Amino acid sequence: MRLAAQEHLLPALSQAVARQFPADIPKAPRAVLAIEYAANERRNRLIRDLLLELGSAALRRGIELVALKGCQWLLEDDKALAAWRWMLDIDVLVEPANYDAAPAVLAELGWAAMADRNQLFGRRRARDHYHLPPHTRGNLRVFIEVHRHIGWRPTLLPTELMFAQRRTVAPGLAVAEPWHAAFNSLVHWQVQHGGLRRLQAPLRNVFELVRYLERDDVDLNRLIAHAEAVGLRRELDAAVAFAVELFDVRFPASLVPVAAARRHVARCLAIRGSPALAWIARERGRILAMWDCKRTTYRLFLRGAGPERTAAALWAQRLIRLPLMALSGLYLVVVGLAKLAYEKARGRVS
Numbered sequence: 001m002r003l004a005a006q007e008h009l010l011p012a013l014s015q016a017v018a019r020q021f022p023a024d025i026p027k028a029p030r031a032v033l034a035i036e037y038a039a040n041e042r043r044n045r046l047i048r049d050l051l052l053e054l055g056s057a058a059l060r061r062g063i064e065l066v067a068l069k070g071c072q073w074l075l076e077d078d079k080a081l082a083a084w085r086w087m088l089d090i091d092v093l094v095e096p097a098n099y100d101a102a103p104a105v106l107a108e109l110g111w112a113a114m115a116d117r118n119q120l121f122g123r124r125r126a127r128d129h130y131h132l133p134p135h136t137r138g139n140l141r142v143f144i145e146v147h148r149h150i151g152w153r154p155t156l157l158p159t160e161l162m163f164a165q166r167r168t169v170a171p172g173l174a175v176a177e178p179w180h181a182a183f184n185s186l187v188h189w190q191v192q193h194g195g196l197r198r199l200q201a202p203l204r205n206v207f208e209l210v211r212y213l214e215r216d217d218v219d220l221n222r223l224i225a226h227a228e229a230v231g232l233r234r235e236l237d238a239a240v241a242f243a244v245e246l247f248d249v250r251f252p253a254s255l256v257p258v259a260a261a262r263r264h265v266a267r268c269l270a271i272r273g274s275p276a277l278a279w280i281a282r283e284r285g286r287i288l289a290m291w292d293c294k295r296t297t298y299r300l301f302l303r304g305a306g307p308e309r310t311a312a313a314l315w316a317q318r319l320i321r322l323p324l325m326a327l328s329g330l331y332l333v334v335v336g337l338a339k340l341a342y343e344k345a346r347g348r349v350s
Contacts, residue, residue: 001029007203008086011040015084041083047142048074048081051090052170054144058094058105059172065092066166068147068184072175085208089134089143092173095163099148102132111135111144128299130154150184151192152294154301156230157183179223182212186227190235198285201268206242210249213240224254237261245269276339283332290325293317 004013014033017025051071058065067075068091073082094102103113113133131147150157157180166174176184189195189205212218227236241257243249245265257265271277296317300310 001032003203009204009207010036011086012084012207037083040086041081044074044081044083044085044087046140047071047087047090048078050140050142050144051075051092051173053109054090054092054105055170055172057109057172058102061101061105063094063098063101063105064163064166064168064172064174065094065146066162066174066176067091068093068150068176068181069188072181075169075173075175086204089145091131091145091147093147093150093159093162093176096148096159099132099146102146106132106135106144106146109137111137114143128295128302130298151187152298153187153191154298156187156191156232157226178212178215178218179220179226182209182215182218183223183226185209185212186232186236186239190239191232194285194289196235196238196264197288199264199268199271199281200285201242201246201265201272203246206239206246209239210243210247213243213251213255214249220252220255234261238264241265242268274343276336276343279339280332280336283328283336287325287328287332290321290328291318293321 001010001013004010010033014037017030017033018037051067051074055065070082070085070087071090071092073085074087076082106112113135130149130151131145134143134145136143149159150162162176162180163174165177165180167177168174175181185205185208189202189209194200195202195205213220224233224236227233237257238261240251240255241261242265244251244257245262271281293314296313297310300313305313
């Protein structure tokens with residue numbers, strides 16, 4: 001239960017226990033899980049009401065929103081309110097042409113952008129971001145993020161494609177094609193947050209992808225074909241391997257994880273049991289993020305830059321950052337070895 005609480009999976013665990021082990025779990029932990037489930041159901045009801053209000057306000061300005069991530073589950077499950085799915089914010093997608101009009105819709109409903117005092121040049125960062133700054137209202141512990149693209153690499157799943165195949169479910173609100181939603185879940189975990197490179201395996205991300213892949217309406221063939229077309233087959237294989245290893249899920253032959261994916265899972269699980277290895281993976285991920293220069297490439301994408309200009313700017317940024325990356329690499333090696341030696345001396349690693 002402690003791990004489920006850390007991963008925001010207590011509502012999902014409560015649902016699983018109630019369905020599969022109703023009499024095998026002691027009464028006290030079942031009561032705790034039931035309380036968590038009921039509390040999340042109330043929270044999701046509030047989020048759904050706010051989402052419907054936002055959709056109606058957007059529609060009055062001729063704008064339609066596509067629900068992303070948890071909001072899609074919420075709109076598709078208006079009875080049970082997807083109470084298994086814990087949510088922190090409301091994520092919606094608008095067509096890029098309507099992006100500049102979105103702040104007015106939020107302001108009309110009393111939502112205001114959160115101040116980001118820790119960032120210099122905040123206006124420029126907001127202007128060149130794939131979503132508006134998080135907006136909040138009053139004392140609500142809910143945030144709204146309005147996206148124009150799913151992440152720093154918008155061509156992985158273009159907004160235009162998602163809107164072309166959307167399904168309207170409420171005034172001003174639509175849900176994505178199921179395989180689009182599943183692919184967005186994969187991108188959010190494995191690409192946007194560097195799951196593959198940073199050797200991260202948050203259980204909530206694995207579990208949500210499992211829920212998508214087990215759905216009858218998710219076209220697995222199109223999902224696989226699209227992942228291969230945009231160069232994310234390794235990420236998909238790794239995600240499926242996690243699903244098989246952690247949740248014992250059985251998939252069609254086309255999704256059976258390859259040996260490399262299973263080795264990746266074993267490596268990630270080993271990291272979870274070692275603070276030193278986790279620190280090394282995190283610092284390595286930061287160095288790789290500096291190498292990616294994702295903000296630079298996205299900014300050029302917004303300005304319609306061609307591949308030659310983008311490549312030139314990308315390598316210029318990498319050369320500028322090279323001394324910092326070298327110092328970070330040296331720090332990683334020295335401190336990482338010290339941490340590993342300390343853990344080995346304490347008997348925590350072999």
